[in-house]
Amino acid sequence: MIRIESHIEPTILDISSLVGAKLDNLYLHRAILIGQNLQNASLIKTDLRGAELDSANLSNTDLSESSLIVAFIENANLSNARLVNARLIGACLNNANLEYADLTGADIGGTNFKGAKLFGAKLLCHRINEAIFEGTYFDEYTKWPQEFDPISKGAILVDKKQINK
Template sequence: MGTLFLVTAILGYWQYRTSKRQTEIADTDLDSKIVAQLDSPAIEVRVAGLVEMKRSIEREPNNSERVLEIVEAFIKRSSAIEARTSSSSTPPAPPLSVRRPDVQNALRVFSDLRQDASWGEVCDHIQREISLHFAPRPTFQLVDLSGADVRHGKFHLCDFQCSDLREANLSQASLLGCRLNGTNFKGSTFTYARLGQAYLLAAILDEAQLFGANFTMAVLAGASMKGADLRDCEFAGAYLEALTLRADWSDPELIHEDPLSLNYARRQVVQTAGALAREGLLFPRILQQGPTYPACDLRGADVRGADFSLAVLSGAVLTGARADQTTRWPQGFDPGSAGVIMT
């Protein structure tokens, strides 16, 4: 009996090792095949590669992390902004699905493969970033994704800083905790999007459709939201005042600050601006303003039904903004003195 048990155990272990090795070989072959397709000069071949990647996850869910890495790298290299200046003055390109259907498909695959994140999970990630000074994020800095259609997309904790997302459709997308500093969203749609704890310093949201979007604890200093539709938006804990960045972050009082405080956002902006400056990437909205960012610019915005009651709003530019009796303001705030038009 002892000999039979030993032989059975050895055979079982050998079968396990053989199966594992075959899976590893298959994974390697899959990676090689997909990478080859994504490197093809033909768009239809690249799109087919993306479709195959998604199917592979249905067959082998354990490959999801690897596939996400491949798709992230593909999006970055396929949509990198070549010009080292802000693109805010150039006319928007045709929709992404028209000019780069492969990148549009890649964004959808990336979103579909991610698990949605709760508010608590985003808070935990930010706390790890502070305590460990690093926590991995999907990074898409300096990319041209203008005209992208990523409705319902799961892009929480992604880094899209200094990118071009003009006229993109981000309706009901999860952008919780995203780094969006200096990103151009002019004319984009964010209906019911979740932007809680997002960093939007010097972001451009002029004429954006933001109906029902949630900006809880978002940082909007220096952001431009001229003519934006902000009806029914939530700004609890959002920071719209002018913001001066501090270069010295060794102050013990700041190190032990509440992880969800504005000091964390300030430090991240300092680091980002420093990295861009070292690389010679000159984006006027981020670098030329120096360490001080003006208050958020809401001139001409429609803020009917928006809730600013718990927002840090003093100094925000509201000249010509349209409000009504359903708009909620911080205690003691006088909308008339700020130039708000009551309708």
């Protein structure tokens, strides 16, 4: 049994690990999951509004159509995560690793990506002009909407070959 604490009331799950867990369609509003390992988990259509996911491992996690409105996801690992059609309005993703994450169709109005790594990510999102990209890192493989200029929003184009030397 796993108990997920919340600022509202805890959620008790009949599982032994969050790694690879099926948590689709759950109400985890304001859940406290700081530093938790949710790698390969499925959180499709899950309500994570206001959740605290700082430093969590969400790599390879499916968060498609989830609500992450004003969620705290700083320093989290979202590499290869699926956030297709997710609602990230006002979320804080400062210094998060979003390498190869898919945010196609996500609503990112007011989302803060400051210092995040967006190498190879798909950012074909709604309200991208309202998001904060100052100090965000991206590479030639990052996919942006054609009309969007990430450099004018403060994002930094990085040649990953230079980093790996």
